[in-house]
Amino acid sequence: MESLLAENAHSTIRSADPRGRWSELSQAERDAAYDNNAAVKNSAALIAERNEASGRLRGTLKSHLDLPYGERANNKIDLYPAARPDAPCLLFLHGGYWQRNSRELFAMLVEGVAAHGWSVAIPGYSLAPEVSLTDIVGEIPRALDWLAAHGASYGIAGRIVLSGWSAGAHLVAMALDHPRVQAGLAISGVYDLAPIRDTGLNKALKLTDQEVARLSPLRLPVTQKRLDIAYGSNELPALVNDSIDFHEKRAAAGAPGKLIPVKGADHFTILEALRRPDGILVDAVRRLLD
Template identity: 35%
Template sequence: MTIDPELDKLYNVRAAIPDHMDIFADWERRAANFSKAVSGMLDLSYGAGERAKLDLYLTENRDAPLHVFIHGGYWQAMDKSQSSFLAKAFLDAGVNVTMLGYDLCPTVTLRELTEEIRQAFVWLWQHAGKHGYDPRKIQISGHSAGGHLVGMLLATDWSSYGLPADVNPIHSAIAISGLFDLTQLVPTSINNKLGLDMDEAKSLSPLFVEPQNICPFLLVVGGDESSGFHQQSDNLKKVWGNRFEQLDRMNAVNCHHLSVVAQLAQKESALFQWATRQLESWRIVL
């Protein structure tokens, strides 16, 4: 398919952030320092894929909540270990943390990748008793491509995965700079490794599917990001808004596509405060 230069520019994150390699290097340093200071249960397999693994960091408080983070990288780059530093603020607040890994495109299709993330969530829900976190308080978050995957988890009928039909397993959710209308990406260079046609892109887009998990949901975008990312979240809020009791939309001031996710590591940030406030106050549905 012919590349649309305007859409390609809207979603070309690295071109919009000239110092992105320096930022990634800083993430690597912060992750390495975190790994030296905090021990975790690393590379737990939840599926058959080579990268279908997760890292689990536990507090001393049994039955504390669990925050699950899904990294970005347009479904074709990055790794769970690069985001590990985001866990520290949650751990300090008494919240357990999981960093999810997944196989990347084009090794797997985006449909297969999405299914892996669903398998990961089922694994986490089923292993709550073993590892000592509260299955009634599992909060999910994701950045960029990870934000898309958060949307797809919210659109999942978990009864077809063996979870009790009367349980809403997702306590609360955060999509950071998420991608919810994948048809926008079909005529871009991002699609070179995804191989999506319009029909498949639509079927894998949260914007065009019904949410199944109704819980507090936050859509956040960096204030300095392109109009494409703002439109993605604005459109999802418009379409899904009447289905949720609480669907919040936040602009992170003076943040671009990479600095916005780092707000999860800042205890004083509005993003972190929203996340922990939900875990403290939202009702538990039995």
């Protein structure tokens, strides 16, 4: 596993990025630059399998489900404690461009790190257009605060590694400075919001100039905690290049963390690397606390 991870870490290849000629693109081309579902031909089948597996596992794993951490409807967290209360905990943030999906659909990821004695926490969060991205970003620290205050009562009192996929990776970058977070793993994220405002995704998000400036990790000071940044080699160029750019920005500021290109993975299959006990990203998570 170590050799495979090292090989991937040295195989960085930038993709031709349509954002380099953004002003020349049609609306359809701009939308396509961020349309992961359309870019992966079998995305519907992959999503259906993920959801089915999560539904099956969520009801069978040792867990404490639907615990409220805030006042909004989606402010609930699912806990999957390990045998030891002091075991490290992976807190995972789901994706969906901040406007779809839910924590229940990602329970299948528990098996990966749980096989190595870790606990897992999966919070939900509110979605656009019901709330703004500013509101969404603000909910993640509240989930972490709740886990710090109440986790031990449910068998989770260990160190926390924060991880997330897609929109969840963006939220990881925004919450990395929380005092309970030891380190992070951001997977397939978007780290500059400016182009998003020019796509159909913004119909729900309604991003303001202030939000683009304050909520784009590529436009903010670097948090000096370890953050590994992963992406699939077959992802859309916008996501590949955002990942590389964010890693390079952090490296230039002296922040610790690896860039992990997952060879052959697309936006959906990359989650297998966190789902399988022998997955590259499971190994990466475990090494974050070395």
